[in-house]
Amino acid sequence: MSSTPSQPGQPAESTTLLSVQDLQVEYRTRRGAVKAVDHVSFDVSKNEVFGLAGESGCGKSTAAHAIIRILKPPAYITGGKVMFMGHDVRQMNDMELRRFRWRHVAIVFQSAMNALNPVLSVGNQIKDVLRAHTNMKPDETHERALELLRVVGIDTKRLGSYPHQLSGGMRQRAVIAIALALNPEMVIMDEPTTALDVVVQKQILQEIRQLKDEFGFSILFITHDLSLLVEFSDRIGIMYAGELVETAPSQEIFNSPRHPYTHRLMNSFPTIWGARQELLGIPGSPPDLITPPSGCRFHPRCELALADGTCKQVRPMLIDVSSKHRAACHLVEQQLAVQKETVP
Amino acid sequence: MRFLVRRFLFYLVAAYVAITLNFFLPRLMVGDPVQVMFSKFQGRMDPRAVESLKETFGFVDAPVHEQYFTYLKHLVKGDLGISLTNFPVPVSEVISGSLEWTLRLVGIATIFAFSIGMILGTIAAWRRGKFVDTLILPIASILAAFPYFWIAMLALYYLAHIQGWFPIGHGYNLRLKEDWGDRAYVSSVIEHGMLPMLTVVITALGGWMLGMRNNMINVLAEDYITLAQAKGLSDRRVMLVYAARNAILPSLTGFAMSLGFVIGGALIVEIVFAYPGMGFTLLNSVNGRDYPLMQGIFLMITLSVLAANFFADVIYVLLDPRAR
């Protein structure tokens, strides 16, 4: 087996679907404000799979929930913009928001196991979203529900089944069916397969890929498993302690990660299809987000941190490494400066 | 379905055990209670009453198993012996006379308290921290913590005695005849029932409400609620079908239990208001050492609690697919 990832399906179109700009979210706790998402910016294009990766607790789910505004107190969006197809999500009123969600963006939760109402049949949980958004008649919603089950590979006899009667994989598929009910332009998938065993995980990922190619939606795919993401997505953003520290096409993240954290992350997981590598792991633990480290948030764990104290004092900005590759690291900045000098 | 059949069989066995215990317990009493009671009544006891007592305590010239079968046979026919304090009225008649009052008063009050509690709890949790919640929450907590004889006496003293808005005590105006065709009698029953019912509802309400509010708050934190909201469902559907429907499940068992205990009457309320229900009758039977009546009442309570538990299982199966 080769350790290089498969070629991503098709090149992403350049039309921007989702644009997140300087997004800031905090949890207001008694101990202080947890800055779970801090000045995060990224774009997702039509038909693209954008992957968001990072250690547990770095703010991936928080960012995803902020995009469709389903955060509940004590979480508050404190700054930034979320533009979807030219509409400012933060400015939407309740009615607009209700229409925007699911019709345009659907979400598959991290714990899809608990995402289904235990007292309603799967069929009813698909149908009620159809009823809420369309004027379909009962037999039409029924037909559509059956079709959706077929699409995600659930036996249509399961329409009347309750969540507890389904296996974990089937529940996950049911949640995906609900997400696809209205043919949204984008589906946010927050670790959709983490709770499943590797075989089912692989199956479902393949199916998601096929569905995406068939129906042409974009995916914002969240996971802490970077190796999986490299196989699955077109472009990847790496988050650390609430910040986006690097974004690049998957191939580039895989072949030439620039941020020391990304580098470490690449080596801290065995690729599921690839050969086992020596796991470097990341020394230390993620910082407390109430009082994050000064300068570069990764500097206390970074063995490459500059001795002159720059990393400790100055917050690095995301800079272009190449046209599609951006990283926020003083080291990278220095290297680029050196290159510029030597290659006039 | 198989679950319900299994439960039903279980309750059947439990009922049988209760009935059998009811037969044996008096027989295990040491000494000769009949003699003790006979001397207590100082010879004013009717010989037939003595017979009834003897039968209850097994001082009859027949082997135990024969007595047991006679007991069962009588029970099937609804014969629970003869009440001593109401001699010679049979226990079953005394019970059905007061049962009617209790079922009406406490039964309706329990259902009211539960329904209102569930509704208020749902709303309070849904609007957690908002005006309604901050208004209802302290009131409910105070009500739930109040000793309820105190509320009963307060209501009786202030609303009935001082203000004179309600009659003091009894189930109806004693000058009227018990006749459901008589408008005056019906309205008198309603008038007399208001205050005791209010007391029961108010004291039970707080607990139900707080319980439901807690369960709702837990359920509202579940992912399926967030998903339902993200799906763009109406608030009403999310609140009722997704949240309340799940949150009510833990309260059902408690509700069924309290329905079962309805038969025992609301002891203190009935005493305070001299309401002719089961609680009042039970008190009288204890005061008058009316063992056959006491035994009859306890048996009824046991059986109705069992029935109520079965009822809870049925509702549970209807509302929670995981129980099927």
Ligand SMILES: Nc1ncnc2c1ncn2[C@@H]1O[C@H](COP(=O)(O)OP(=O)(O)OP(=O)(O)O)[C@@H](O)[C@H]1O
């Ligand atoms: N309700 C909350 N109150 C306070 N802090 C919270 C709350 N929820 C999340 N956080 C904090 O916000 C940060 C981001 O959490 P989030 O769930 O977005 O992380 P994540 O990247 O999705 O992690 P995981 O991979 O474990 O899902 C974490 O440090 C977490 O401790």
Ligand SMILES: [Mg+2]
């Ligand atoms: Mg998460």
